[in-house]
Amino acid sequence: DQQVKQNxxxxxxQEGRISILNCDYTNSxxxxxxxxxxxxxxxxxxxxxxSSIKDKNEDGRFTVFLNKSAKHLSLHIVPSxxxxxxxxxxxxxxxxxxxxxxxxxxxxxxxx
Amino acid sequence: xxxxxxxxxxxxxxxxQSMTLQCAQDMNHNSMYWYRQDPGMGLRLIYYSAxxxxxxxxxxxxxxxxxxxxxxEFSLRLESAAPSQTSVYxxxxxxxxxxxxxxxxxxxxxxxxL
Numbered sequence: 001d002q003q004v005k006q007n008x009x010x011x012x013x014q015e016g017r018i019s020i021l022n023c024d025y026t027n028s029x030x031x032x033x034x035x036x037x038x039x040x041x042x043x044x045x046x047x048x049x050x051s052s053i054k055d056k057n058e059d060g061r062f063t064v065f066l067n068k069s070a071k072h073l074s075l076h077i078v079p080s081x082x083x084x085x086x087x088x089x090x091x092x093x094x095x096x097x098x099x100x101x102x103x104x105x106x107x108x109x110x111x112x
Numbered sequence: 113x114x115x116x117x118x119x120x121x122x123x124x125x126x127x128x129q130s131m132t133l134q135c136a137q138d139m140n141h142n143s144m145y146w147y148r149q150d151p152g153m154g155l156r157l158i159y160y161s162a163x164x165x166x167x168x169x170x171x172x173x174x175x176x177x178x179x180x181x182x183x184x185e186f187s188l189r190l191e192s193a194a195p196s197q198t199s200v201y202x203x204x205x206x207x208x209x210x211x212x213x214x215x216x217x218x219x220x221x222x223x224x225x226l
Contacts, residue, residue, distance in 0.1 A: 004154070032212035043116070043202055043217035044155070051212060089154055098143065098206060099170060100215055102154030 003027045004092050006103035014111050019077040021106050023090030026071065030092035034100070035064060035075050038087045047088075048075070080110045114138055116218035118203050124224045125193045133188040133221050135203030142208030144186035145215060146170075146178060148199040155202060161186055163208060193225045 005024045013019045023033075031052040036044035050057040050064045050073065057064050063076045077084055090103040119134045137144065142163045147155040147170075157170030159178040167178050175197060177189045186205075190197060200222050204215040 006154075009152075034214065036217075041220075043204075043219045046214045046216065049212070049214065091154075093212065098208075098210070098213060098215075099145070099157050099160060100155070100204075102147075102156070104152060104154045 001026075002104075003030075004090055004101050004103040006090055006106050008106050009104070010107040010109070012109045012111060013080050015082055016079045019075075019080045019084065019108055019110070021075040021077075021088050021090075021108065023073045023075075023103055024071060025073075025092050027092070027094070027101075028071070029094040030101075032093045033064070033066060033073050034091045034093070035062075036089045036091060036102075037084075038089060038105070044089060077108075080108075082110045082112050084108060085110050116203055116205055116216055118201075118218040118221050120221060121219070122222045122224075124226065125190075126226050127194060128192050130189070130191050130193065131223075132190075133201055133203075133223075134185070135187065135218060136185045137203075137205040137216075138184065139205060139216065140183070141205040141216075142183070143206045144180065145204040145206075146176075146186070146188045147202045147204065148172065149202060149220075150199050158188065158201075190223075193223075195225045197223065198225045199223060 034049040035047040038044045087105045091100040145160040146158040161180040203218045206215045
C-alpha cells in the first residue's frame, strides 16, 4: 500500500512557465514533507521542505503548498528553467526515527 | 567536505555471490540509512541506524544485513545475491535529533546481479 503517491510519471513545460508537481499521501501521522530532485546517475538532493503546521513554504523559485485536509502537497517552480529537468520525488516522515517514505517520482522536462 | 560517499559506484555479481556496499559521511551525523531504488518506484528503506550502535529494519530488509562500524560508516551486506537485488542503492545520513530534518544522500551504487 503506497502511502505517498505521485500519480504523474512525467510532466513537460515550456521554459519560463510554471511547473506544478503533485503528491498525495494517506498516512495522517506524517508531519514533515520534503521534495528531492534527482539527476541521472546522481543521488537525490534536497530541494525544499514543509512542516505540517504550515501550509506554504517558499525558497526562491520553489514553493511548496500543503493541504492537510486533502492530504495533498504540490511543488511550484516559477519560472521553469531547462536546468530544472530532473526527476522530482516527494517524501514524508513521522516519528523519532525520521524514516522517509518516498513517492515514485515525476520526470520534469523543461523545454527551451 | 565530501558529504556522503559510497563505494563501489558499480558492481556486477553472479547469483549467490556476496558483497558489501560501503558508506561514509563526514558531517558528524548520528543517523544513517540505506535505500534501494527500482525503475518506476521511489526509494525504499532497507535498514537504518538511528545512532551509533543501533540498527533497525526498514521496509525491505530481507536478504540484507548492515553494520554501523562507527559514527561515520554504515555498510550494507548481501550474503547471497539474487537477481531481485539488482537495483541502485543509496546511502543517506541526517543529524538524528528526532526533530524533522533533511537527509543527505550519496551518489549511489548500481548493482547488477546475473
